[in-house]
Amino acid sequence: MIPARIESIVDWFDQHLQSFYVLGWSYLRSQKQMEELFYRTIIKVHKEKRQNKNETSFEMSVTSIFIHTCRELSDNSSLLAPEESEPRQNLFKALDQLKEYEKDAMVLTYIKGISKEDAAHLLQVSEEKMKEHLFSGIRSLRKVMGYGSTFNGCKEYHINYLDYLERTMDRTKKIDLEKHLYHCQNCQEDLAAFQDVMLTMLNLSEKMEDFHVPSGFMENVKDRLAEVEKHRQQKNKKRKRMGLVFASVFALLMGIEYFTGAFASHYYSWKEKDPELRAYLQQGLGERLNLKAERNGVKIKIMGAIADDVQTIVFYEIEDTDEDHQYVMNNQDGVLVENEYEIMSHEANLREYPPNLESDVKNEKKNVYHGKISLLPLSKENGTIKLKITKLLKLNPNSSEQNGYSASGDMEYETGEWNFEIPVTKQPSVEYALDEKIEVNEIPVRLEKLTIAPTATLLQYSIPNDQSEKWIDALNFDYLEVNNKKAKADLYGGSYLDTSQDMNWSTFQTNFDPLFREKPKKVNVKFGAIYITVEDKKTIELDATKEYPQTFEYAGSTISIDMVEVEQQTKVVISNHEIENRAFESLQISVVGEDENEPSSMEMNSEEVLVDKNGVEYNEDMAVLYDDIEQPRYFVTVQNIKVETNTGEKMIPKRLEIYGYNITKYLDDVVKISLE
Known part of the structure; x- marks a missing residue:
């Protein structure tokens, strides 16, 4: 059974299916990809949805997620075997030849029917830049349609073509352009060809009803959502059982450690240089790895990987064997888990760990960097992560920024291909119900659940979303204290949860530093600040x-x-x-x-x-x-x-x-x- 809030999103897509189906088909080439597109989009909307009652704003948000997911899938060949590719209409084939920014601008404006202003907002560009993208896209389509790619008319009038044909041009400029067109044959021909391409796109938009959505299309998506929800509930039950088992055998493990722990602690204290990875290994969490790959004089070594229900942390070392440069991984650019949709869960949010140049181990050598990167958690108890690295970010040792990025905003990269197969086993987490109701600045807050995982400590809480005179937009914590140990809050590690428990409350989660194998009897929660709207x-x-x-x-x-x-x-x-x-x-x-x-x-x-x-x-x-x-x-x-x-x-x-x-x-x- 699909949860109520996911079902409401599915119903919304049912009502807007035709336009989104055609929009997706502008990027993808098989029904398998299309079903995956709607499934992923619904999951992402479910995670990110707020109490937004403005239908237009919600549609824009959904469209943004939909387009981003289209890009992901169009680049993912694992979901499209050659024999599965279905015939494409000529115009869609032509769109496939455009640059990404041209294609996005064209399909949003002429196929989805979004205004240039809204499309510019979705693509995070100015309206003038949006016009440039449309002009460039129409020029590229013009070549495919047999007109050639070159405009022979006067360049200073090119930017006016869109406004003129859409009848949004200022009257004075319109008269000036028409006078010029009367005397300029080249501009007349350019404008006519330009208009033909626009009309072709607009005709496609008008004929969207002719596009056939296969029978049972959304039913297949719903069945998959229901199956995932079933597995999630089973996993939650298993997680709770694992928590009980973990607690019951804790004393036995402590007894065993009397004989083995001293040796393990001593061994890893000198064998592993990275203090954070060493701490995990000393606790028996994960194994020390020594996976290597080298390209273009840059050697990457995977030192270890720790997986739980929160995330998968990969510890690495990057050495520049030719020069004194330091490089880091960025999981938003150049890092790909090729089997991500086979072994990883998409119910969690991807975390960011900015480069830290303060520790001694990172400053030992000018050409070596020790770092970590967060990947999604495993959906299985164990597996092998197929990690492909295609781009590394170069650190600037003279930067005034703490993370080592260039203060000017100019990024330098090293490209190549480094491939790894990383064996991982998911470590158990323990959940504790809190059920604590308090008031913060006269606004009610519920502290609901504490999760202690190997890589992070999570606090789940809810705040009301139906307040009329004053409400909380953001709530920050200082630290958690368990058994006299303080875990500092990660200001950038919070996330919104859609738990479907109470429509009048919004649920959030804040990440804290890990508390290894603590069994709390008391928890102290120290608040930091709230950001409120009055x-x-x-x-x-x-x-x-x-x-x-x-x-x-x-x-x-x-x-x-x-x-x-x-x-x-x-x-x-x-x-x-x-x-x-x-x-x-x-x-x-x-x-x-x-x-x-x-x-x-x-x-x-x-x-x-x-x-x-x-x-x-x-x-x-x-x-x-x-x-x-x-x-x-x-x-x-x-x-x-x-x-x-x-x-x-x-x-x-x-x-x-x-x-x-x-x-x-x-x-x-x-x-x-x-x-x-």
């Missing part, structure tokens, strides 16, 4: 004919309206540089025009000041690392708001609407929980 509405009338700056009072502060300007874009600038004792860090704000129903887009840019817990301000000129600042937060001092209508007409600002504000509250609360 609803406090205020309306300020605007008049572009008045002189500015003008001021108004809000939440105990005096805010200045520095500028109200009506041009092609309406610009409103507000500022408040007094941050001491200010009630808010940022405002939730918008500009409303005379015609409130007129569709428009709004762009916001801000200037901020970084402030630590003690109120000390840091500016860009100060040589300070963000991670070294005690509980930092940003105060917005200047807010630039730009609004333009979708029709191209000027938007006359009528009022400034403030809906509320955000603020960080520091906490010193310690919750003591007894598990006895």
